[in-house]
Structure formats: structure tokens, C-alpha cells
Amino acid sequence: MKKIVSVVAMVMLLMTSCRKDFIEILPIDTVTVDVLYKTDKDYQDAIVGIYGIYQDQYANMYYYGDIRGDDVWDELVKGTAGAFDNFTLSNDDGTLITTWRNYYKAITRANTLLERIGSTDAAVITNKNRHIGEAEFLRALAYFDLVRIFGDVPMVTKSLSIADSYTTPREKVDKIYDEVIIKDLLDAEAKLPATYAGSEVGRATKGAARALLGKVYLTRKDFTKAEVKLQEVTTMGYSLLPNWADLWDYTKNEHHSEFIFDIEYEQGLGGEGSIYTNRFTPKVTSMIAFYGIAGSVDDQNTPHQVLFDLFEAKDKRKDLTASKGYTDATGKFIPLLVSSNNMSAYTRKYIVKIATANDSPANWKVIRYADVLLMYAEALNENGKTTAALPYLNQIRTRAGIDALAAGITQAALREQIVLERRRELAFEGHRWFDLIRTGQALNVMAKYGMKAHHVLFPIPLAQIQLINNTTIFPQNPGYQ
Incomplete structure (x- = not known):
């Protein structure tokens, strides 16, 4: 994937330099497509441009998936992170409009590619099916994130005129699932390869499409289809890493047996690294020096005490997931001081x-095999197959060094254990808030933190509401008017 990431900046420059911003509802690209889409490499580079947008978007995904939930908080209460955390986010917050624009940029570029590639000669565009599958996968991911964040959104699957952009309504979530997300993922699954080699590793695969489709079915509570699709993923050769900590050792290859799909970043390629290391490190001089982190750090994404309390003492994931200090070179544990100037815990x-600020090699794990196993266990359990579900949950527990659950557990008890294990296994990977929403537990859990019923969705960016200026086809979400 290094080769792919390294050309992101070049492709993004080409695409944006040819673009004129007419409106902001759907970032309309007026790229000279006849120049961009001629050879197989042109289409491959265009796909890279879509991946590049996800690098930008997922830099803020922790706001939505982690800080919004109960396991993580913005301890120092600052700006956007604090507003996401305490449910005071206004409809003109800059992160909302950035999120909206990013996803529709990705959608627009995917639409353009799919329109152009349809009539091409497969003998010339030798990877035609793969390009289609990647574009469909990335478009499906964009819409899946959009509907989970905003609810009803414009459903755009082809290029729009400026006039049409102003009259495109918000479409119902169910229609977007049926006509875009699921349809795209099924076709992507059929067209994408199971694996890649060399510098192509890291692109969307058949397994990624199946795994995301399983998550989509689970989100819609279609447990029968979720079970089928996730079971297929378990037969594709994926496996848990024996040592859980290796998932977070960036001196090792991130494309291992547990890898399914990441947002890819690469250190040392001039702006292609990630921001996570700098964002999530406490402002403690000795700690920054010990870890060797260049640049300023931002004290964000504090693990809440409730997360610490979830872990058993012998759980191998505990200290790496959430810590209140660090162990120095002499083996001495140095605790973080409780202070108004730095957070008291971190992941x-x-x-x-890192030698350069915001140039971390750390990828964002969109979906990995442990997530698939937990989702598969959930689907089986919801389908009344509790006995069959138990071994998949126990694979996660056993690797973590905690006792396997005994046979005979009830469906209700296993349901609670799966929720617990998802929190321990997947903390700080953007899952908790969306798990609360899809299981219907968000308000029950989060009301004490300030959540109201309408907070199940985020506000539509005010700039978009004002731009369309037609509440009949483009209303604000309830509670944010």
C-alpha cells in the first residue's frame, strides 16, 4: 500500500486543481475527465484519489465513534471534542461540514469513475472489474457512515447538474441501504479479489466487502443475512494474531492475518502519515520524550474510568488499551499527575x-477479524443459536488471557457478554457509539451524560440547510433547528 499512499497527494492535487466550487451541497467536480480516464492506470490513480479522501475524513472519526460514547471522554473539555462529548454540538460546527464534504467528495469521484468505466473495453482497462469493485466499496462505506451519522441524506449515484444539486432531497435511510449500500457491496464482493500482492496490499478486497456487508445487515437487524455473510468471512483464511499487542506494534506489518480493511497511512512520505499519535498523547514532557514523539500533542480521547473498570486484572489488553502512566526505561511506572493541564489517562x-509531527504510521482499523468474530457471535445468538455462538466469543477472550465462558449460558447473558467484549476488544477504534445506536441502548446508557432522544443523529451542517433553503426537501434533523 506504500505505493498507493505515495501517489495520493499527486492525484488529489490534479483533481482539485481542475475543480471549481460552484456550490457545497454535493462537492461537484468539474475535473477534465476525458484527460483523467483513458488508461488502466488512470482509473487506478482515480481510485487512489478516493482513498485519499478517507485519510482526511477518518482523522476525525474518533469524535463520532469514541468520544461520543461512554468509554471515552474529552477530559479537558475543549472545542469540538468537548461538544461531541457533552452533547452541545451546534449545527454550524466545522467538523460536521468537513465530514459532509469529505463523504460527498468520495461519492462524487466514485460516481464519475463508475460512469466513465462502464463503456470501456476490458481488453484496454485490464483491471476493470477491480476498479468498479473498489469504487463501489468506497461509495458504500461513505453512505454507510453518512446514514449512521446524519440519517436521511441525498442519494446521489450519478453526476448532477448545478440545478439538480439544489433540488436533490434528503432520501430515506432504508432506500439508501437497499439501493446503494447493499447493492454496491454485493457487486463489490463479486468483483474484488480475495488478496493482493506487493504494493497493492491494503486495497479493498472481497473479504472487506463481505465483512462490511455483514456489519450493514447487523445494523439493520437482519440477523439471518448477517449470519450468512459473516460466516463466509470466517472461511476466507483470516485468523486472530496470537499476541493481541502485535496489533499495535508499528514496527511490524499491519497487513497481517487479522487485517481486513484499514484507512492506510504511511510515515515519511510528506504528509501521508496519520495524526493519531499526536492527538492522543498527554501533554507530559517526560512521556513525550520517552516515546520519542515529535511536535505538539493534543490531550484528546481520554479513557473514562468506566472503561478501566471493564477489564479483569489478568486481561492482556488492559494496560495498552487504557493507562494512567508509563513505564520508563528502568522499569519504573511513572503515573500521570491529575492536572488541569493534561489528561489523567490515555490509550x-x-x-x-515519530520524527515529524502528525506523521504517524498508525492506520485506522475500519474492520478487523476480531470485529467479524464478535459480530458473527452476535448474529448467531440473535438467531437463537447461542451454543454455536459461544466459541466465537471465546476465541476473543482466550487470546486476551481471560477465562472462556462456560457452556449453557443463556441468550440474554451472552448478548451482554458480547457487548462487554466489543467494548474491551475494540475500544478507541470508532465502534462504541455506533454499537449503542444500532442496539437501541444509546439513550439508556448516555442520558446521564447529557444525551436527549434527538441526539441519536447529528445535525445536518447548517451551511447545507441554508444553501438549499427548502425545508420541504431538505429539513434539519429534529432538535437542531
């Missing part, structure tokens, strides 16, 4: 030595 999942 070590994204801590790695």
Missing part, C-alpha cells in the same frame, strides 16, 4: 515514535 494503541 497506548496509537503511541509510536
Whole structure:
């Protein structure tokens, strides 16, 4: 994937330099497509441009998936992170409009590619099916994130005129699932390869499409289809890493047996690294020096005490997931001081030595095999197959060094254990808030933190509401008017 990431900046420059911003509802690209889409490499580079947008978007995904939930908080209460955390986010927050624009940029570029590639000669565009599959996968991911964040959104699957952009309504979530997300993922699954070799490793695969489709079915509570699709993923050769901590050792290859799909970043390629190391490190001089982190750090994404309390003492994931200090070179534990100037705890999942600020090699794990096993266990359990579900949950527990659950557990008890294990296994990977929403537990859990019923969705960016200026086809979400 290094080769792919290294050309992101070049492709993004080409695409944006040819673009004129007419409106902001759907970032309309007026790229000279006849120049960009001629050879197989042109289409491959265009796909890279879509991946590049996800690098930008997922830099802020922890706001939505982690800080919004109960396991993580913005301890120092600052700016956007604090507003996401305490449910005071206004509809003109800059992160909302950035999120909206990013996803529709990705969608627009995918639409353009799919329109152009349809009539091409497969003998010339030798990877035609793969390009289609990648574009469909990335478009499906964009819409899946959009509907989970905003609810009803414009459903755009072809190029729009400026006039049409102003009259495109918000479409119902169910229609977007049926006509875009699921349809795209099924076709992507059929067209994408199971694996890649060399510098192509890291692109969307058949397994990624199946795994995401399983998550989509689970989100829609279609447990029968979720079970089928996730079971297929378990037969594709994926496996848990024997040592859980290796997932967060960035001196090792991130494309291992547990890898399914990441947002890819690469250190040392001039702006292609990630921001997570700098964002999530406490402002403690000795700690920054010990870890060798260049640049300023931002004290964000504090693990809440409730997360610490979830772990058993012997759980191998505990200290790396959430820590209240660090162990220095002499083996001495140095606790973080409780202070108004720095957070009192942090996650070590994204801590790695970096020579340049915001140039971390740490990828964002969109979906990995442990997530698939837990989702498969959930689908089986919801389908009344509790006995069959138990071994998949126990694979996660056993690797973590905690006792397997005994046979005979009830469906209700296993349901609670799966929720617990998802929190321990997947903390700081953007899952908790969306798990609360899809299981219908968000308000029950989060009301004490300030959540109201309408907070199940985020506000539509005010700039978009004002731009369309037609509440009949483009209303604000309830509670944010």
C-alpha cells in the first residue's frame, strides 16, 4: 500500500486543481475527465484519489465513534471534542461540514469513475472489474457512515447538474441501504479479489466487502443475512494474531492475518502519515520524550474510568488499551499527575515514535477479524443459536488471557457478554457509539451524560440547510433547528 499512499497527494492535487466550487451541497467536480480516464492506470490513480479522501475524513472519526460514547471522554473539555462529548454540538460546527464534504467528495469521484468505466473495453482497462469493485466499496462505506451519522441524506449515484444539486432531497435511510449500500457491496464482493500482492496490499478486497456487508445487515437487524455473510468471512483464511499487542506494534506489518480493511497511512512520505499519535498523547514532557514523539500533542480521547473498570486484572489488553502512566526505561511506572493541564489517562494503541509531527504510521482499523468474530457471535445468538455462538466469543477472550465462558449460558447473558467484549476488544477504534445506536441502548446508557432522544443523529451542517433553503426537501434533523 506504500505505493498507493505515495501517489495520493499527486492525484488529489490534479483533481482539485481542475475543480471549481460552484456550490457545497454535493462537492461537484468539474475535473477534465476525458484527460483523467483513458488508461488502466488512470482509473487506478482515480481510485487512489478516493482513498485519499478517507485519510482526511477518518482523522476525525474518533469524535463520532469514541468520544461520543461512554468509554471515552474529552477530559479537558475543549472545542469540538468537548461538544461531541457533552452533547452541545451546534449545527454550524466545522467538523460536521468537513465530514459532509469529505463523504460527498468520495461519492462524487466514485460516481464519475463508475460512469466513465462502464463503456470501456476490458481488453484496454485490464483491471476493470477491480476498479468498479473498489469504487463501489468506497461509495458504500461513505453512505454507510453518512446514514449512521446524519440519517436521511441525498442519494446521489450519478453526476448532477448545478440545478439538480439544489433540488436533490434528503432520501430515506432504508432506500439508501437497499439501493446503494447493499447493492454496491454485493457487486463489490463479486468483483474484488480475495488478496493482493506487493504494493497493492491494503486495497479493498472481497473479504472487506463481505465483512462490511455483514456489519450493514447487523445494523439493520437482519440477523439471518448477517449470519450468512459473516460466516463466509470466517472461511476466507483470516485468523486472530496470537499476541493481541502485535496489533499495535508499528514496527511490524499491519497487513497481517487479522487485517481486513484499514484507512492506510504511511510515515515519511510528506504528509501521508496519520495524526493519531499526536492527538492522543498527554501533554507530559517526560512521556513525550520517552516515546520519542515529535511536535505538539493534543490531550484528546481520554479513557473514562468506566472503561478501566471493564477489564479483569489478568486481561492482556488492559494496560495498552487504557493507562494512567508509563513505564520508563528502568522499569519504573511513572503515573500521570491529575492536572488541569493534561489528561489523567490515555490509550497506548496509537503511541509510536515519530520524527515529524502528525506523521504517524498508525492506520485506522475500519474492520478487523476480531470485529467479524464478535459480530458473527452476535448474529448467531440473535438467531437463537447461542451454543454455536459461544466459541466465537471465546476465541476473543482466550487470546486476551481471560477465562472462556462456560457452556449453557443463556441468550440474554451472552448478548451482554458480547457487548462487554466489543467494548474491551475494540475500544478507541470508532465502534462504541455506533454499537449503542444500532442496539437501541444509546439513550439508556448516555442520558446521564447529557444525551436527549434527538441526539441519536447529528445535525445536518447548517451551511447545507441554508444553501438549499427548502425545508420541504431538505429539513434539519429534529432538535437542531
